[in-house]
Amino acid sequence: MASRESSPQEHPLCDRNVEKLRAFIRDTEARAKPRPAFCPTRLIRIGDDKGKEDICYLVIPGPDLLRDKRPLRYAALSYCWGPLEDAKAQFKTERASLPDRVSGFRPEETSPVMRDAVEVCRALDIRYLWVDAVCIVQDDRVDWERESAEMTNIYRGACLTICTPTSTSCREGFLERRVLTVNFRSKIDRSVVGSYTIRSCGAISDPRVARGVYGELDRVDTSPLSNWWKRGWTYQELRLSRRVLLFGNKLLVDFENRVWSENDEEMIEVVTGEVSAEGREDRARGAFAGISLTGQFDLGDDWMSTVEEYSARQLTFETDKLPAMAGLARMEVQGGGELYLAGIRRKSVHRDVFWTPEPRTGVAGDGDARVSFDSLIKSLNSPQPYVAPSWSWARWRGKVRFDESPAPYGDHVPVRDGDACFARAYERIDVWTSASESNPFGQVTGGSLKITSTVVPMLPRLQRQEGFDNHWEMYEGNGYVANISFDWDEPEGWVPYERLSLVLIGSYWNWSTYRIAKLNQDAEEEQDDDDTGDEADRDGEADVDMIWGEGGDDDDEDSSSESDISFEAALNRDEDADKFAYGLVVHPAEAEGRYFRVGVFTSWPKGRGGLKRFFQGRDARTIEII
Structure with a gap:
């Protein structure tokens, strides 16, 4: 009505x-x-x-x-x-x-x-x-x-x-004020003809x-x-x-x-x-x-929502992606001594890099286009034009989301809200971008993220989640390890999964979500060995000088509100309690020793997944993501 x-x-x-x-x-x-x-x-x-x-x-x-x-x-x-x-x-x-x-x-x-x-x-x-x-x-x-x-x-x-x-x-x-003229002829008396002039009346x-x-x-x-x-x-x-x-x-x-x-x-x-x-x-x-x-x-904690809304907008020139919201970026970081790095806030880098493309928004910005692995890697190796580093949401031509699930049934990373306690899980991260001196919030010509953290090769067993072309689950033997969301969604074509790696960025804790993981754990560990999958391997490391750096601190939790029960309290109830882990999926670039971000992952504390079960205790290494 x-x-x-x-x-x-x-x-x-x-x-x-x-x-x-x-x-x-x-x-x-x-x-x-x-x-x-x-x-x-x-x-x-x-x-x-x-x-x-x-x-x-x-x-x-x-x-x-x-x-x-x-x-x-x-x-x-x-x-x-x-x-x-x-x-x-x-x-x-x-x-x-x-x-x-x-x-x-x-x-x-x-x-x-x-x-x-x-x-x-x-x-x-x-x-x-x-x-x-x-x-x-x-x-x-x-x-x-x-x-x-x-x-x-x-x-x-x-x-x-x-x-x-x-x-x-x-x-x-x-x-x-635009008007519409509609001609008419009477059905009762065909000799009666005329026209209506119509304009908007607020209905x-x-x-x-x-x-x-x-x-x-x-x-x-x-x-x-x-x-x-x-x-x-x-x-x-x-x-x-x-x-x-x-x-x-x-x-x-x-x-x-x-x-x-x-x-x-x-x-x-x-x-x-x-x-x-x-x-x-x-x-x-x-x-x-x-x-x-x-x-x-006051953007405040709403910065991610602002980016989501803006990323759905259209631009005649893709190089305007950062300049066209430079004013909003300045408002977001001004007065706090904050650095802004190609759309990423320095103090929130461990959260801001966790973005995912909205389904069916393509490299060419076509809402119906699918993105293949080959077209994605080509656009990263030879961007035409260069807009932002691979780890920045600004490089994606289309709408992006934060707090988006690499597992489509609710297994998401709540980076956008205050429902979880977050912690950095890397040892060190250094970020650099090249921007104009006259507008540090505008166009960039290069950028790099150098991180020292746990880097794990993609495991051989991958299983696509039914009904989704870019959502996968990774297993070690029969045990669940992680949910993975790739930046490409074209299901056809060869993908060298053995060249992909998982880079640990952070962890989070939420008691309610943890209880869901526990309820599902036994059932998931009994999954059939014959699930379909692809194989994967391992590669790479890098080195570069940076202009900003910080050490990781697993106790530096930036939650805006506590979960129902803190992690420490959960350990008193369940000595096997573990945090959720999340991070980036990377692929080697043509430039030797460097990598591109090509997806994200989240590892639930169930099966063999979680921060303590799968990631802690492994040797850290340093890689450069461009």
Whole structure:
């Protein structure tokens, strides 16, 4: 059944809407706490000092614009560049055209999406506008890297971010309310003919849209959301913005946890991102928005969820994978003396490297493509282009998950939540990436993870889990050892399993899960010797200098909440109690002595698996994963 609400106005910038928006901006700015003055390197000034509004200038704000020590009021535009041909043809600034932009240009010369943004600024008395295509010199790599590193400040410093879900390209505006004309002929009197003109009236048939559950929709190809919701760059632009004016089927305002939907009388408060009072989601219907991401920004333990959501987004250039979320990364690690290494947080490296590709997201980013072992190794040995090291989620072209099960029936590693106590299980780890000095959170040209830990060759007996093409169980004789998830999912083709190895990264403990393992242990140890499997062997070691290192500490547990019973308490009840072990699956690279990450494993304390039963007591060795 469709959900119903009030209709939008004939034009988004009608007098009623503009009056409301101006009042909201005044009220929000009056409530705002003082913040440090920030001004982008360049801004588009709308109009001149003589009152002419039909001309724009690219300006470099000087001391005269900041003389009152208050932040300069400007709006930022968040939009889709569109297909490559549209992006190439759009109005932009390059080194050759920079003088022309400074000397002045008319709005009608610009791309339609920018033209509409200028109209919005005029209506709301905002004199300055930031648009990436014009305010960044597009063919100057140094300028591009420097400015892309400022996205946090640019979007958080804007008095307003104009978001454009109804525009799929820079060549499409967002202010025109689209209508549909339907011809008809009467079935009663065939001479009666005419037409209906239809436009959106706020009725949404999909209950997920009505509830604002857009994360679910983004995961399916039939999503009704526009391209703006699916693009990589727009993800952080929305997340970083303090105040959003979103042009969807209806106008939606999200100003620092207060929201308004077109034709509502007043804004409503949203407490800590939750729906309050009568249900904020009702007022978000039809506006293509329903999630409060502005205002209080604190990724905290939600970094992994942020990466999961972002990794599902699309990018025209794969090399933008890290730059397009550099602003979010800066917010995550700033102030804590933290290092950020190609999408991996230094202090959480033992958890952040444990990611898995979502099924059927391929090397080429095709949601239906399967990835073979050969294509995976080829893409790692000769990446075109290079995006990130093999151990970083950023190198995968498609959606990734943390807390994902290498065993599809619940045998997962809860790295994303606080349900388990985690400990590092390596002796030492050193991580290095090469990033630009102007943007350490952006694109990298190389990286290495050198680890001293237990490295175990893949055992000969592997059994594929029924119904899954990349989930396996490894056995030693008849005894279970580990669940394995490979980064490829093409079941056909030869795979040299004997060249694969397991690298121990960490351990975790959860009493409830341990009890499940104990219940299943006897049954699994009685499995038939004749289960199908493939053989495996062992290889490799390496050495390289690093810029960051730390020693492993099995007592350094980073749990956010304790399990039902601590491991020590469990030992008092069961002297055979053991921790869960997890880590990476690696394969030799063409570069001698180096390896690629090609999967993950988790070893339950059942059968012959677990930290103590299978891994402890073995000699450690040092390998380099690139």
